Amino acid sequence: MSTPMVGWKDLPMAAVPFLSSKEYPTGEWAVFQPKIDENKCVRCGLCWMYCPDSVYRWDGEGVPVPDLEHCKGCGICAVECPTKAIEMVRV
Amino acid sequence: MVTKAVWRPDIKELARIEGQKRPVESGHRLCAGCGAGIIMRQIAMAARKPLVWINATGCVEVATTIFPYTSWNVPWAHNAFENAAAVGSGVEAARKKLVRAKRFEGDPDIELDYDVIVLGGDGGTYDIGLQAISGAFERRHKIMYVLYDNEAYMNTGIQRSGGTPFGARTTTTPVGKVIKGKPLFKKPIMDIMVAHGIPYAATVSPAYWNDALVKFRRGFETEGPVFIHAFSTCPLGWGSAPEDTVKIMKLAVETCVFPLYEVIEGEYRLTGPSVSIAKNPDRKKPVEEYLKLQGRFRHMFKPENKWMIEKFQEWVDKQWETLLRRAGY
Numbered sequence: 001m002s003t004p005m006v007g008w009k010d011l012p013m014a015a016v017p018f019l020s021s022k023e024y025p026t027g028e029w030a031v032f033q034p035k036i037d038e039n040k041c042v043r044c045g046l047c048w049m050y051c052p053d054s055v056y057r058w059d060g061e062g063v064p065v066p067d068l069e070h071c072k073g074c075g076i077c078a079v080e081c082p083t084k085a086i087e088m089v090r091v
Numbered sequence: 092m093v094t095k096a097v098w099r100p101d102i103k104e105l106a107r108i109e110g111q112k113r114p115v116e117s118g119h120r121l122c123a124g125c126g127a128g129i130i131m132r133q134i135a136m137a138a139r140k141p142l143v144w145i146n147a148t149g150c151v152e153v154a155t156t157i158f159p160y161t162s163w164n165v166p167w168a169h170n171a172f173e174n175a176a177a178v179g180s181g182v183e184a185a186r187k188k189l190v191r192a193k194r195f196e197g198d199p200d201i202e203l204d205y206d207v208i209v210l211g212g213d214g215g216t217y218d219i220g221l222q223a224i225s226g227a228f229e230r231r232h233k234i235m236y237v238l239y240d241n242e243a244y245m246n247t248g249i250q251r252s253g254g255t256p257f258g259a260r261t262t263t264t265p266v267g268k269v270i271k272g273k274p275l276f277k278k279p280i281m282d283i284m285v286a287h288g289i290p291y292a293a294t295v296s297p298a299y300w301n302d303a304l305v306k307f308r309r310g311f312e313t314e315g316p317v318f319i320h321a322f323s324t325c326p327l328g329w330g331s332a333p334e335d336t337v338k339i340m341k342l343a344v345e346t347c348v349f350p351l352y353e354v355i356e357g358e359y360r361l362t363g364p365s366v367s368i369a370k371n372p373d374r375k376k377p378v379e380e381y382l383k384l385q386g387r388f389r390h391m392f393k394p395e396n397k398w399m400i401e402k403f404q405e406w407v408d409k410q411w412e413t414l415l416r417r418a419g420y
Contacts, residue, residue, distance in 0.1 A: 052128025
């Protein structure tokens, strides 16, 4: 007994990824992760702007907070910080 | 018709909006320090309307949508290298037709007032997708094509492309006795695109974020095809340190390897730091400073290969002179 073939109308529209990638912890890749010195931080937001991984959460007022679960530890923020308030520490 | 009004991006407001909308979510699998990650965030930041994002095959596509995960909170479609610009044209034309037919009028779930953005890498733009882009620009579709140029096929294993610069080591142009990196120069993609007579074309370095956001916004506001050439560092393929990504982007502009300019209706205009270099030529740095941070150019610093740096500098100077003449300096 063969099963009837699936017609093209029954197939899904396209291959649709259905989970958000924030459930994938890329922070496991990191060797070094940023630590912000709140006294040195001038709240310019450049770390937030230059982060390739949208890791920094910044409301525009306070000190930006890195989401270490997703930070891959590239260190761009530490190099570009104008007051060197970010230190990369080994995790 | 390019708008004259200049938008002044406010970093605090951008941060608040991004925090709420999260157009590009964390957790994508781009390499640590990848420049493309910054570019795609900046495009989404500059958007004024809902976006429809068409992505050619490339690092961004492969890394952001590994099944079953997706990093996109905007409508997004993956396409082959060849047809990304054609799909963008189709999405734009469909909008016109649906509006004319009043198909979804009054439907609160369907927003037909959107911008179409096509993102492609240098392989999909310089080499494989060129004819689709040429066709889309000739038909005058209102799409913005952004090329993120990491100067080789990084996703498939660092093969040379039309965008690879002179002397760069790739897996198909290795350094040895016969050849020393790529023997040819980069294809002048901006000149090719400007020759289509498009209303707006620009080069963008994400390191100068203000300049980049203004250009992306102007691209969205322009009625007609727009081409934007964005410079994207690739730590893996270029052999650079991941933390130097933004530094290399800045050096590329300061050494005039990648000058910042825009072409509005055929008129060239320098922007950002390139203006101050044009007015004050002493500020132009030698190309060594740009080359020495990258492992793909390491062989050029051997004494017997000094001529390669000179040849590279000569090419950069010639390009810069041409650009200065066009911009009226």
